[in-house]
Amino acid sequence: MWSKIIIMKKILLSAFAVAGFALVSSAQVKMPAPSPTQTVKQEFGVGSIELTCSRPAAKGRKIFGDLVPYNKIWRTGANAATKIVFTEPVEIDGKKIDTGTYVLYTIPDVNSWEIILNKGLKNWGSDGYKESEDVVRFKVASSKMKNNIESFTMEFSNISPTSCALDIKWEKTSVSIPIMANFKDKVQAQLDAAMKTDKKPYWQAAQFYNEYANNLPMALDNITKALGENDKAFWMWIYKAKIQTQMGDKEGALTSSKKSLELATEAKNDDYVKINMDFQKGLK
Numbered sequence: 001m002w003s004k005i006i007i008m009k010k011i012l013l014s015a016f017a018v019a020g021f022a023l024v025s026s027a028q029v030k031m032p033a034p035s036p037t038q039t040v041k042q043e044f045g046v047g048s049i050e051l052t053c054s055r056p057a058a059k060g061r062k063i064f065g066d067l068v069p070y071n072k073i074w075r076t077g078a079n080a081a082t083k084i085v086f087t088e089p090v091e092i093d094g095k096k097i098d099t100g101t102y103v104l105y106t107i108p109d110v111n112s113w114e115i116i117l118n119k120g121l122k123n124w125g126s127d128g129y130k131e132s133e134d135v136v137r138f139k140v141a142s143s144k145m146k147n148n149i150e151s152f153t154m155e156f157s158n159i160s161p162t163s164c165a166l167d168i169k170w171e172k173t174s175v176s177i178p179i180m181a182n183f184k185d186k187v188q189a190q191l192d193a194a195m196k197t198d199k200k201p202y203w204q205a206a207q208f209y210n211e212y213a214n215n216l217p218m219a220l221d222n223i224t225k226a227l228g229e230n231d232k233a234f235w236m237w238i239y240k241a242k243i244q245t246q247m248g249d250k251e252g253a254l255t256s257s258k259k260s261l262e263l264a265t266e267a268k269n270d271d272y273v274k275i276n277m278d279f280q281k282g283l284k
Contacts, residue, residue, distance in 0.1 A: 047088030
């Protein structure tokens, strides 16, 4: 009887030991990624650009012309190919790029790189790449940097409402990809529709025609109408003054700026007081 109990205990202990070993052996240990993934989102124009790439490190290796061969298609990073998402149409190398997700391939060379936007979203790295799926392909000059960049880096720079650059940097090599916003038609359509409503966007229209549509008469007309609805808006009075200056009406610009200065002083807005004083000095 006791011998059977002892045997059963040994069997149970063995079973627990095996189960415990199985749990330990199947447990996953999370290790740092050698080429960590980075996602960067940049507001641009009236939409945004989102970039996802893996960032390998140099680790003492020669990069371009060695680890990354010249004149061969490259995933532009590590692991999965770099992807870029445009929420609004943009213009790259003079070509309209529709809203959507693309793969960013490159072909590095000594003095220039080929930049490729491609539709092969299911590709792993450069495997499966097809030239027939290219959306745009063009060359940009590469440049040498003084400082060494250890980790592969992609970042946006020189950002304005109408343009930006996507910079690629690694080791001591840098390239810059110009991107242009393509939003004028969309904003124009929105303004046209809004002007048919009871609440007309005169202030936004003045900014659009002045800064993006290069139509100063329309800008002046809309800023004047905006001030007709809110004549205490000192920020709009100085904006009108700047439009008048561009149109060669310095006398009208001075009158508008004086009104802005008066209202800004009453509102105790030191920033606009200074803006107007500097503006008036510039008219003399």
